[in-house]
Amino acid sequence: GQNIDQPTEMTATEGAIVQINCTYQTSGFNGLFWYQQHAGEAPTFLSYNVLDGLEEKGRFSSFLSRSKGYSYLLLKELQMKDSASYLCAVRDSNYQLIWGAGTKLIIKP
Amino acid sequence: ETGVTQTPRHLVMGMTNKKSLKCEQHLGHNAMYWYKQSAKKPLELMFVYNFKEQTENNSVPSRFSPECPNSSHLFLHLHTLQPEDSALYLCASSQGEISGEVEQYFGPGTRLTVT
Numbered sequence: 001g002q003n004i005d006q007p008t009e010m011t012a013t014e015g016a017i018v019q020i021n022c023t024y025q026t027s028g029f030n031g032l033f034w035y036q037q038h039a040g041e042a043p044t045f046l047s048y049n050v051l052d053g054l055e056e057k058g059r060f061s062s063f064l065s066r067s068k069g070y071s072y073l074l075l076k077e078l079q080m081k082d083s084a085s086y087l088c089a090v091r092d093s094n095y096q097l098i099w100g101a102g103t104k105l106i107i108k109p
Numbered sequence: 110e111t112g113v114t115q116t117p118r119h120l121v122m123g124m125t126n127k128k129s130l131k132c133e134q135h136l137g138h139n140a141m142y143w144y145k146q147s148a149k150k151p152l153e154l155m156f157v158y159n160f161k162e163q164t165e166n167n168s169v170p171s172r173f174s175p176e177c178p179n180s181s182h183l184f185l186h187l188h189t190l191q192p193e194d195s196a197l198y199l200c201a202s203s204q205g206e207i208s209g210e211v212e213q214y215f216g217p218g219t220r221l222t223v224t
Contacts, residue, residue: 102149
């Protein structure tokens with residue numbers, strides 16, 4: 001079966017750096033997405049990786065290793081507004097998105 | 110209106126009721142999706158429409174019936190639901206089911222409670 005694993009919850013301190021990991025086992029691979037979802041709101045797109053390596057977008061970076069079935073989202077200079085759930089999703093060989101259950105990130109002052 | 114809108118935002122219905130959820134996208138996209146989001150579970154893809162044609166039905170019970178009259182509008186008709194159907198129902202749209210950096214744009218969701 002297809003599976004996306006990510007930690008259920010993480011806690012970090014304002015101003016610090018946090019890394020949210022995602023491992024996947026899917027039938028085929030056509031890209032990996034990270035979304036942010038604040039409580040009670042819609043998920044919003046953060047990043048897309050299809051080749052190995054690091055993609056940087058401001059305070060957020062996303063890394064992919066296809067051989068290891070592994071990705072991480074790196075958040076720097078954490079702000080209170082970064083408290084949210086972070087969803088990892090992989091597009092499989094049928095171009096369907098397979099979603100992880102999300103990681104709830106709690107930022108403390 | 111911009112982006113993806115959904116109505117109603119909250120819905121409480123009995124198991125014998127019939128109701129409909131509405132989604133509208135103002136982005137000129139060709140594909141629309143219904144997802145179910147339950148607490149601490151992955152997003153579950155329910156239905157996919159591409160150019161108004163249904164391309165995916167992921168073994169969804171018949172008490173959920175989608176309708177896509179045009180590329181901008183998507184409905185989810187509900188009847189004789191069960192309490193376990195209580196969840197957040199999210200609508201999304203994208204340029205199409207093609208490769209590349211094609212992200213999905215989500216609406217705010219309808220919080221459904223079945224009593």
